[in-house]
Amino acid sequence: MSDCCCNDAHQKKHTCPVCRNEGSEVSARTITHHIKDAWAWQASAHRYFFCDDPTCEIVYFGDDGSTILKSQLRTCIGVKELSDNTPLCYCFGVTKADFRANPATRDFVIAQTKTGLCSCETSNPSGRCCLKDVPKS
Numbered sequence: 350m351s352d353c354c355c356n357d358a359h360q361k362k363h364t365c366p367v368c369r370n371e372g373s374e375v376s377a378r379t380i381t382h383h384i385k386d387a388w389a390w391q392a393s394a395h396r397y398f399f400c401d402d403p404t405c406e407i408v409y410f411g412d413d414g415s416t417i418l419k420s421q422l423r424t425c426i427g428v429k430e431l432s433d434n435t436p437l438c439y440c441f442g443v444t445k446a447d448f449r450a451n452p453a454t455r456d457f458v459i460a461q462t463k464t465g466l467c468s469c470e471t472s473n474p475s476g477r478c479c480l481k482d483v484p485k486s
C-alpha cells in the first residue's frame with residue numbers, strides 16, 4: 350500500500366500550453382484555495398491541470414486554453430521556487446529547510462497522512478499528496 354493520499358481522480362493528464370509538459374488534473378476546489386481574489390475568479394474551463402515544471406510561469410491551465418500564472422496565486426509554489434523557505438508539505442508547513450535540518454519530518458507527514466489528518470486536496474496547490482514532493486531520503 351502506498352503512503353500517499355492521492356486517488357485516481359488526479360491521474361488524468363493534459364499538456365501545458367507554454368512548456369508542453371504534462372500536467373495532472375486539479376479540481377476547481379483546489380484552485381479556489383490558492384488563487385488571489387478568489388471571489389473574483391470564475392472557472393471558465395471544464396477541467397483544470399497543474400503544471401509542475403520549475404521554470405514555467407503557468408501554474409494552472411484549463412482545457413479551454415485559459416491559464417493561471419504564479420503571480421496570480423497567494424500561495425508560494427514550492428516546486429517553482431528555489432528558496433529553502435518554500436513548503437514541501439503544505440498541510441503541516443514543512444519547508445525544504447525544515448526537511449533538510451530534520452529528515453524525520455517526512456515520517457511525521459507519512460503518519461499524519463495515514464491517519465487521514467492531511468488536507469492535500471485543498472492545502473497543496475497541486476491538489477496531490479504532499480508526500481510526492483518530499484524527498485525520499
Ligand SMILES: [Zn+2]
Nearest residue numbers: 365368400405
Ligand atoms: Zn508549464
